[in-house]
Amino acid sequence: MTAQIPPEARQSAIDLSTAWLSQAGLRPTRQRVNLATLLVGDGQDRHVTAETLYDASRMSADPVSLATVYNTLKAFCDAGVLREITVDGSKSYFDTNLTDHPHFYWEDSGTLTDAPAEELELARVPDAPAGMEIAKVDVVIRLRAK
Incomplete structure (x- = not known):
């Protein structure tokens, strides 16, 4: 939108x-x-x-x-x-919110929305391979109706 x-x-x-x-x-x-x-x-x-x-x-x-x-x-x-x-490795969304935050992907409508960042807890991410650095971590939580 x-x-x-x-x-x-x-x-x-x-x-x-x-x-x-x-x-x-x-x-x-x-x-x-x-x-x-x-x-x-x-x-x-x-x-x-x-x-x-x-x-x-x-x-x-x-x-x-x-x-x-x-x-x-x-x-x-x-x-x-x-x-x-x-x-899905192929569909790109563009976000104007540049802060670190997770997303909900609504499978039924194909829309992406912000998820509450304060509710996400990541204890650890894997170390980057030698000679590399982690550029960003995207968290996309996929949702569908029950």
């Missing part, structure tokens, strides 16, 4: 998105600002796939191509303003 910005709040959302890009050292191109506005324009954290962001873009005043969505999401991840969470 992406931000639905009311017309009267659009300029404020664009300003917030432009600042988000600038703080990451990304040039605020028209396409990046459009996608950033859909992602963070309302100040809320969210999880999106390239396809859901593309669909939201198609409904916006300034749509972009699916290829541009993929390229922009990669640039946002490379700049450190988005975090990619992979489910």
Whole structure:
């Protein structure tokens, strides 16, 4: 789900998105600002796939191509303003919340949401092999109806 910005709040959302890009050292191109506005324009954290962001873009005043969505999401991840969470080794979600936290993956709807970090306890993770370091640990808890 992406931000639905009311017309009267659009300029404020664009300003917030432009600042988000600038703080990451990304040039605020028209396409990046459009996608950033859909992602963070309302100040809320969210999880999106390239396809859901593309669909939201198609409904916006300034749509972009699916290829541009993929390229922009990669640039946002490379700049450190988005975090990619992979489910099933093939489906990627992009999270605007960069804090360490676990996720629920809802199998029935194919959605990803934050899980309460304060309820997760990891006693230990394996040591990294020689010459390697742990870059991150993603915890995805899969849910399905009983």
